[in-house]
Amino acid sequence: MARIEKVIARRVWDSRGRPTVEVEIGTSSGAWARGIAPAGASRGSAEAIDLRDGGGRFGGMDIQQALRGIREEITPRLLGFDVSDQEGIDAALIELDGSPNKARLGGNATIATSLAALQAAAASHQMPLWRYLAGDTSVCLPIPQIQIFGGGAHAGRRVDIQDFMVIATGAKSFQQALEMTAEVYAAAGKLMGSRSGLMGVADEGGWWPNFSSNEEALDVLVQAIEAAGYAPGKEIAIALDIAASEFGREGSYRLALDDRTMGSQSWTEVLLGWLDKYPIVSIEDPLAEDDEAGLIEFTRSAGKNVQIVGDDYLVTNAARVEHAADVGACNAVLIKPNQAGTVTETRAALLAAQARGFATIVSARSGETEDTAIVHLATGWNAGQLKVGSFARSERMAKWNEAIRLEDSGLVSGGFIGRAALAGSR
């Protein structure tokens, strides 16, 4: 048995140039491994809390308090733990924190520690993480959702919708899905350049959304798929993250770009119109986190055909997923480890979803690093889908490239899952 002998907490920097927490764990087996906390910008209100120092330094985003908690409270508690006892380690983190949402020690502190322990356990078993997680079960490589235009909170709210993504539904391998997406990403860049001049990229690497309406972005996305030589809807389909909690509250939705304010029902009609007009196979947070009635209605109208993903609404929480399944809201869940704050709670949300027939998508955050753990979680837990942002910037490409390595190893016996992973019949 490998025991935790050393825990090191340090500040590193994320893809937005902001401080974040890294934890490194050393074990009696000689294995060392680390985990790094990512950070969201359009967060659900029930997520685990990122502990930030406030004050003037680095826009108040420093994480010295979180590091202190790891050094003074978490480390003494974890020393001597069996590093493979993930549930025990995570239970200790939850108990130490003592708050309902990791507000005291910080979800950034607990997830970095939890992921470091998981990686150290896999290293102690001399296994790649995905394999350690999969055990003897046959698992598949996920199908990727890849952003072409960024928007919402990731692009200064230039457009209201947050993620305009593609899913290479015609791909037969992960490698091929990336090849197809690379062509669409390049074609979209060319189109943007010829329309209005390129204006760089948004937080997750998608092209800056220089559009005069939200719908125009959808039109250009379809054009980009065609310009890349693919049939929209047949070979490459569209996935959206509306992130409606960013512009909807108490049943009122304010689209700044389109200069319209609508009730839940009218907004739903707009979305259903888009589903009719465009080859959309997946739609995330179509209504705000506080609009459960709207989500139920939307799922009733569109959930047979289209994947409806809960992110802000479900916040990687098993009880919330079970409740959503009971009331008929959504048919898929986004799985973000730092929304839960520990690996064990993340896994519980994923298992609850799989047990209820929900599709599952392991996801990065808009603030990311070189950490590729989520690719292994998506594969080892057989999540079926992976969302990492766009096809540019190395905090994103590190994840796509890691998935290529897993595929190339030939050891993922289930192969590439393809479009079968999506909820909905489209």
Ligand code: PGA
């Ligand atoms: P975030 O957004 O990482 O900025 O919170 C990502 C998402 O909404 O899926």
Ligand code: ZN
């Ligand atoms: Zn989202």
